[in-house]
Amino acid sequence: MPLAAIDFYEDLERDNSREWWQAQWARYTDDVRAPVTIFSIELEALAMHAE
Numbered sequence: 001m002p003l004a005a006i007d008f009y010e011d012l013e014r015d016n017s018r019e020w021w022q023a024q025w026a027r028y029t030d031d032v033r034a035p036v037t038i039f040s041i042e043l044e045a046l047a048m049h050a051e
Contacts, residue, residue, distance in 0.1 A: 004031035 008024070008031050021028075 002031065002035050005035060008032055 004027075008027060011024070012020070
């Protein structure tokens with residue numbers, strides 16, 4: 001997991017309010033969601049080649 005994602009979750013632990021989420025949505029999509037999506041696509045491709 002990228003360090004930025006870990007930082008995101010540490011900040012989320014400190015403040016899990018709706019306002020914080022709304023202000024941090026772009027950060028979530030860039031630092032957490034995008035890397036996880038890329039990882040999932042790469043993992044699926046590896047699994048398909050292993051069959």
